[in-house]
Amino acid sequence: MHRFLSMKRLTILFFSVFAVLITGTVVFQSYWLDPGERCEKDGKWYDVESRTCATPIYIPDITGRPAGVTRAEASNAQNRELLGLEREVANERRAVNAQIEQQREEFINGPAN
Template sequence: MHRLLTMKRLSVLFLSIFAVLLAGMFAYENLVVAPGDRCETGGKWWDPETRICAQPISIAEITGRPNPGERAAASAAKNRELVAIEDSLALQQAARDVDRERQRAALAAEQN
C-alpha cells in the first residue's frame, strides 16, 4: 500500500511551512516594524499608515512664540515690566497721599 502522507513527507511539509513562516516574520520585521523604530530612535515621528518619517516642528515656530530656551528670558522681562508698573503705581499713590496731607493741612490752617 502506497500512502500519500508518510512521516518523511509530513516532516518536510512541516519544515517548509515553518521556514516560510519564519521568513515571513523576518520580512515583516525588517520591512514594517524596523523603519518605524529607526525613525523614532532618530528623534522623528513615524506614521505607520503612510509610512512617512517626519521631522517634528515646534509649536513655537508655527505660532511665533518664544522657544522654550527663550521662555525664561521672556518671562523675566515680563516680570521686570510688571515690577516697573507696580513701582510707578506705588509712586503715584505716594504722591497722592502727600498731596492729600498737604490739602488737609491747608484746610486745617484755613479753618483755624
C-alpha cells in the same frame, strides 16, 4: 501499500511551512515594523497609517513666540504692542490736525508778526 503522506513527507512539509512562516515573520519585521523604530530612534515621528517618517516642527518656529511663553502671554504682549502703536497713530493725527488748524488760522488771519 504506499502512502502519499508518509512520515518523511510530513516532516519535509512541516519544516517547509515552518521555514516559510519564519521567513514571512522576518520580512514583516524588517520591512513593516523596523522602519518605525529606526525613525523614532532618529528623533522623528513615524505615522503607521501612512508609513511616513516626518521631522517634528518646533511650535515656536511656527508661531514666532519665544519658547516657554504661553499663548495667553504672547497674545497679551502683542495686544500691548498694538495699543502702543494705536496711541502713536492717534498722537500723530492730533499733531497733524493741530498743525492744519494753525495753518488755517494763519491763512485766515494772516501771519502773526
